[in-house]
Amino acid sequence: MNRLLTLLAIVSSALLAQPTFAQAIDDSNCLRHLGGGGFGDFECYERHTKMLIPDSTKVADSIKNSSHVNRETKLGILKYMKIQKNSSESCDLAINLAYPSKKERADRNHIEVYDVMAARCRYGLRKQQNEFLHDLSSIVDD
Incomplete structure (x- = not known):
């Protein structure tokens, strides 16, 4: 009977034990692991923003080069891209508010x-821009 109880205890311990695996956080999944507002969040937003910019440019160029798009719309795409770039530059307002002088901002040595x-602001704007351009592209492709 003791042997049976011992075996039952071992089996139930093995079945109840939850394996703990550390998940590697990389570019493909870092947006699911944000939190704390630290260096990892900053790097994740920055890397994903940098990946969106060339894709958005490529999609915008493809729209402009489409034979179905007139001159006025091509100029509208150029204007939209410029406005989005200017908007993303305004994301530094948080830093400018926290550090009013250029010297203070230049002296910072940490994230x-x-x-x-x-970085989150830039990513949000660039992500929205990319999605909108892909939506526009689907109109041209139809």
């Missing part, structure tokens, strides 16, 4: 929550 706020 902090204001940098993460700016």
